[in-house]
Amino acid sequence: MADFLQILITAIAVGSLYALIALGYTMVYGILKFINFAHSDIFVLGAWTSLTASVCVITWLKLDTQQPPLWLAPVVLLCAMVVCGGVAFLVERLAYKPLRKSARLNVLITAIGVSLLLQNVGQLPGFTAAEKDGRSLATVPFGPSPSRMPSLLPDTSLISVPFPSGDPTIPAASVQVNLVDVFIFVSAMVLMFGLQHLVYRTKLGAAMRAVSFNTETASLMGVPVDRVMSFTFVTGAVLAAAAGFLYALKYPGLNQPAHEIWVLLGLKAFVAAVVGGIGNVRGAVLGGFLIALIEFMGMYLFSKYLDPLMGTNMGTNLRDVYVFSVLIVVLLVKPSGLLGTPVREKV
Amino acid sequence: MTWFSRSLSGPRSERSPASRGARNVLASVAALGACALALGMAPKSIMPSTPGDSMAPKPASGAPILVGHYGSLTGPEATFGQSTSEGIRLAFKEINAAGGIDGRPIELREYDTKGEPKEATLAVTRLIKSDKVVAVLGEVASGLSLAGGPVCQEAGVPMISPSSTNVRVTKVGDMIFRVCFIDPFQGSACAKFATGELKAKTAAMLYDQKAPYSVDLAKEFKRAFKKLGGDVVIEQTYTGGDGDFTTQLTSIRARKPDVLFVPGYYTDVGNIALQARKLGITCPMLGGDGWDSEKLAEVAGKAIEGSFYSNHYAPDQPDEQVQTFIAKYKADYKGKTPDGLAALGYDAAMILADSMKRAGSLDGKKLRDAIAATKDFKGVTGVITIDANRDAVKSAVIVEMKGSPLGPKYRATVTP
Numbered sequence: 117m118a119d120f121l122q123i124l125i126t127a128i129a130v131g132s133l134y135a136l137i138a139l140g141y142t143m144v145y146g147i148l149k150f151i152n153f154a155h156s157d158i159f160v161l162g163a164w165t166s167l168t169a170s171v172c173v174i175t176w177l178k179l180d181t182q183q184p185p186l187w188l189a190p191v192v193l194l195c196a197m198v199v200c201g202g203v204a205f206l207v208e209r210l211a212y213k214p215l216r217k218s219a220r221l222n223v224l225i226t227a228i229g230v231s232l233l234l235q236n237v238g239q240l241p242g243f244t245a246a247e248k249d250g251r252s253l254a255t256v257p258f259g260p261s262p263s264r265m266p267s268l269l270p271d272t273s274l275i276s277v278p279f280p281s282g283d284p285t286i287p288a289a290s291v292q293v294n295l296v297d298v299f300i301f302v303s304a305m306v307l308m309f310g311l312q313h314l315v316y317r318t319k320l321g322a323a324m325r326a327v328s329f330n331t332e333t334a335s336l337m338g339v340p341v342d343r344v345m346s347f348t349f350v351t352g353a354v355l356a357a358a359a360g361f362l363y364a365l366k367y368p369g370l371n372q373p374a375h376e377i378w379v380l381l382g383l384k385a386f387v388a389a390v391v392g393g394i395g396n397v398r399g400a401v402l403g404g405f406l407i408a409l410i411e412f413m414g415m416y417l418f419s420k421y422l423d424p425l426m427g428t429n430m431g432t433n434l435r436d437v438y439v440f441s442v443l444i445v446v447l448l449v450k451p452s453g454l455l456g457t458p459v460r461e462k463v
Numbered sequence: 464m465t466w467f468s469r470s471l472s473g474p475r476s477e478r479s480p481a482s483r484g485a486r487n488v489l490a491s492v493a494a495l496g497a498c499a500l501a502l503g504m505a506p507k508s509i510m511p512s513t514p515g516d517s518m519a520p521k522p523a524s525g526a527p528i529l530v531g532h533y534g535s536l537t538g539p540e541a542t543f544g545q546s547t548s549e550g551i552r553l554a555f556k557e558i559n560a561a562g563g564i565d566g567r568p569i570e571l572r573e574y575d576t577k578g579e580p581k582e583a584t585l586a587v588t589r590l591i592k593s594d595k596v597v598a599v600l601g602e603v604a605s606g607l608s609l610a611g612g613p614v615c616q617e618a619g620v621p622m623i624s625p626s627s628t629n630v631r632v633t634k635v636g637d638m639i640f641r642v643c644f645i646d647p648f649q650g651s652a653c654a655k656f657a658t659g660e661l662k663a664k665t666a667a668m669l670y671d672q673k674a675p676y677s678v679d680l681a682k683e684f685k686r687a688f689k690k691l692g693g694d695v696v697i698e699q700t701y702t703g704g705d706g707d708f709t710t711q712l713t714s715i716r717a718r719k720p721d722v723l724f725v726p727g728y729y730t731d732v733g734n735i736a737l738q739a740r741k742l743g744i745t746c747p748m749l750g751g752d753g754w755d756s757e758k759l760a761e762v763a764g765k766a767i768e769g770s771f772y773s774n775h776y777a778p779d780q781p782d783e784q785v786q787t788f789i790a791k792y793k794a795d796y797k798g799k800t801p802d803g804l805a806a807l808g809y810d811a812a813m814i815l816a817d818s819m820k821r822a823g824s825l826d827g828k829k830l831r832d833a834i835a836a837t838k839d840f841k842g843v844t845g846v847i848t849i850d851a852n853r854d855a856v857k858s859a860v861i862v863e864m865k866g867s868p869l870g871p872k873y874r875a876t877v878t879p
Contacts, residue, residue, distance in 0.1 A: 123710055123713060126709040250798075260536070260538065260541050261537075262730040262762065263762075292741075292743075368737065368762070369734040369763070371704055371730060374537075376704065377703075377706070380704075415710040419711075419714060429699060432701060433672050435702075
């Protein structure tokens with residue numbers, strides 16, 4: 117029971133991250149009608165910018181490395197959002213906008229190109245941004261080695277409930293709700309409700325929905341299509357930046373930017389968007405949580421019940437299999453996604 | 464003049480500008496001895512176009528002998544390749560300053576594998592086919608040596624892996640050697656230490672299911688641990704690069720092992736240590752030489768304190784040869800303390816040079832025979848004898864992560 121709850125808590129935290137990333141995929145798809153493969157790299161940029169920014173601020177202002185002041189977290193988050201938003205703006209202007217009139221495949225291939233570019237530029241050996249005793253602590257770009265994000269939040273568990281196991285030979289385990297998990301969940305919720313408000317309650321949101329519904333008609337009605345598209349793109353990137361920041365808080369040992377694990381994380385978020393119904397904002401959030409739950413519960417249930425039966429230990433090996441099987445099932449049963457509306461091709 | 468040589472352009476490559484070129488790049492060490500030193504230049508990245516003038520002993524001046532190195536200069540195991548490369552360069556610098564091989568300097572050609580098997584194959588092919596090197600040094604990770612080895616074997620070019628411990632590496636063929644111990648020994652050394660010094664009765668294992676090094680080392684540890692009367696109560700796996708280990712660690716926590724054996728590479732080990740401590744797993748962690756990187760302490764911090772790993776050497780060993788090596792290395796690399804990989808890179812390069820001298824020829828077969836005949840070579844990482852399986856027979860040390868700054872400290876020596 118304790119293990120189950122502990123894993124459930126982790127799944128919710130990771131689900132929040134998937135949801136935040138999935139929102140970016142879904143928004144860009146909804147409006148620009150193409151899959152932005154560079155989106156996961158914006159997420160990585162967010163994580164690494166957070167790391168670099170916090171190391172720099174801590175070193176420059178000579179703050180306590182073990183327990184930096186609390187104001188640092190929002191400053192770093194803002195910094196990551198600005199950097200990611202800026203890069204995404206440039207990407208949209210320089211790489212995607214010139215192709216707006218061309219075939220969709222061209223944009224798709226360009227997106228893959230942009231993704232490779234960001235990954236590899238991200239891990240160029242960079243200029244030293246912060247150093248201590250002659251040792252470089254952070255560089256821009258980020259360099260080819262993994263690095264450690266300073267802990268910006270106090271490392272406390274808010275709730276710790278001991279669970280006696282019932283079996284005297286097995287010691288009691290406790291379920292811990294860590295501050296960082298709560299922080300991830302709350303910030304993700306705030307951002308998602310903010311986005312919900314933006315899309316459904318503001319004029320800009322109405323413009324976004326109009327462009328998504330029919331670009332040409334929207335432009336005839338006086339909606340500044342280009343500006344709306346740029347704005348959507350940047351909003352998605354800002355959410356990815358937040359996800360990157362939160363990821364770095366939870367998993368401080370960051371792999372270098374071109375590590376394949378980042379691509380896999382991005383893919384899972386993309387699966388979340390598709391499962392929820394691509395183009396649908398609520399669907400992306402639902403998909404994010406669903407995918408994380410299936411991934412973690414799959415690992416837990418398989419290794420707890422099936423592995424002992426079969427005498428194997430592959431429950432945790434198959435974590436990606438659970439996720440992608442869900443994709444297959446959803447695509448077979450309801451190709452438009454759980455909350456997606458089926459689109460009829462006009463003949 | 465600085466020599467740049469880009470890494471092979473794989474599907475997503477093209478990296479590295481000049482800024483930190485010397486690292487990833489092949490700064491050729493040839494002919495650098497006295498001349499560069501006399502000019503007071505950083506020997507790492509500069510290669511004088513004319514060989515040095517008279518100084519005793521006379522530095523090498525003939526046509527350079529090309530030797531290749533393939534290593535993970537970037538990627539998740541980047542410090543492995545970088546350290547090895549630094550060790551190799553230091554060795555060749557010394558050899559060239561002392562006259563090279565019969566008056567000919569050794570020149571290093573080096574390519575990045577990024578920690579990916581397909582890149583390793585490409586790098587070795589390029590070294591052999593286009594650079595025409597006489598011998599190849601590398602890789603660190605066993606999975607990559609297994610990718611590069613067959614290319615060397617087929618071309619008849621001897622390869623010495625400084626630090627791949629997986630048994631299969633030298634089984635590729637009679638051209639493949641190594642100068643480090645092998646995993647069955649490393650696994651039993653860890654098991655001996657766990658049951659002896661740590662008095663462990665039960666162990667849990669968490670290993671990287673995609674890395675041959677990790678899988679086989681776990682297997683060897685389990686075998687030895689059981690033989691010594693211990694019991695492996697739970698085995699869990701992960702995939703290198705995974706961020707979250709909650710599922711594996713909660714299952715492990717429920718079994719309350721005396722020791723947690725994690726034979727992975729340092730980045731993952733750092734993340735595992737952090738999460739294990741957070742989940743309330745307090746038993747010491749134990750691992751293999753894949754932990755050996757200064758990045759481990761950087762990523763894991765306090766979480767890794769009081770954990771142990773088996774290694775090829777410990778920087779605080781009182782041995783005189785070890786201390787001389789450390790002093791020379793520190794002088795060349797901004798006061799950096801060499802890790803085990805650097806020491807092995809140095810030894811591998813020294814053994815290669817020694818064999819070249821004994822072989823009297825650079826022919827692949829003759830060189831191979833000379834390497835195979837290496838006996839009682841006194842290296843930094845111990846006395847090295849190449850056995851019939853082309854593996855090195857030598858002892859291992861167990862180090863503990865402790866002190867301030869946090870780093871590996873010598874704890875015990877385990878002999879074969």
